[in-house]
Amino acid sequence: MTATFRGQITLDGPSGTGKSSVARAVAARLGAAYLDTGAMYRAATVVVLDSGVSLDDADAVARVVAGATIEVGTTADAELVQVEGVDVADRIRSAEVTRAVSPVSAVPAVRRQLVDQQRALVAAADAVVVEGRDIGTVVLPDATLKVYLTAAPEVRAERRAGQLGLTTAAEIADLAEDLRRRDEYDSSRADSPLRPAVDAIVVDSTDLDREAVVDKVVELAASTVGAGERS
Numbered sequence: 001m002t003a004t005f006r007g008q009i010t011l012d013g014p015s016g017t018g019k020s021s022v023a024r025a026v027a028a029r030l031g032a033a034y035l036d037t038g039a040m041y042r043a044a045t046v047v048v049l050d051s052g053v054s055l056d057d058a059d060a061v062a063r064v065v066a067g068a069t070i071e072v073g074t075t076a077d078a079e080l081v082q083v084e085g086v087d088v089a090d091r092i093r094s095a096e097v098t099r100a101v102s103p104v105s106a107v108p109a110v111r112r113q114l115v116d117q118q119r120a121l122v123a124a125a126d127a128v129v130v131e132g133r134d135i136g137t138v139v140l141p142d143a144t145l146k147v148y149l150t151a152a153p154e155v156r157a158e159r160r161a162g163q164l165g166l167t168t169a170a171e172i173a174d175l176a177e178d179l180r181r182r183d184e185y186d187s188s189r190a191d192s193p194l195r196p197a198v199d200a201i202v203v204d205s206t207d208l209d210r211e212a213v214v215d216k217v218v219e220l221a222a223s224t225v226g227a228g229e230r231s
Contacts, residue, residue, distance in 0.1 A: 012132060048061050137195065151204060155205075
């Protein structure tokens, strides 16, 4: 890049689009901080599962999350996800957490608590890449650059299966159904539904590998810097 990026890049989209790996790589290329908001909701889900409260009891879910200490790092090359000082970076990717994260994330009080924490982390960085599902629409509506990453459902299922080490047709089919169910849940929830921001640039990664997507986002960031310099 010919100019140094300063500001916020939001990277939203459904599961299996490669948001995390792309966002990390973009942050590393730009020398920016990185924030995985999905990891925060997954960590909150660990709290709820360990508490034993019902996922259907929104008040109880909000109460146990409010009483927990959740810490997520902002360094692209060093994942940090802790609950009460305990590393849960591996556990948050488990099938148990994946099945429960949508109902936990849908609780408005949980979203308010974590959005406040996300905004505080972003405010501490001159340049940051933030990935999630409602970053451009809710968390950072005035972000410098908004990208919505999508891909064909079957491609998303194959990518996520590769991440989880699933190989059989039955396992991949079950995973595809889990992704479909979560997309439907997250897109239809009343609070902060999954959708592109009106000013987001949609990038379809169906036929692109990770490096090509990273190059595209970095190019968009460079264009944003240039536009700012010319204004």
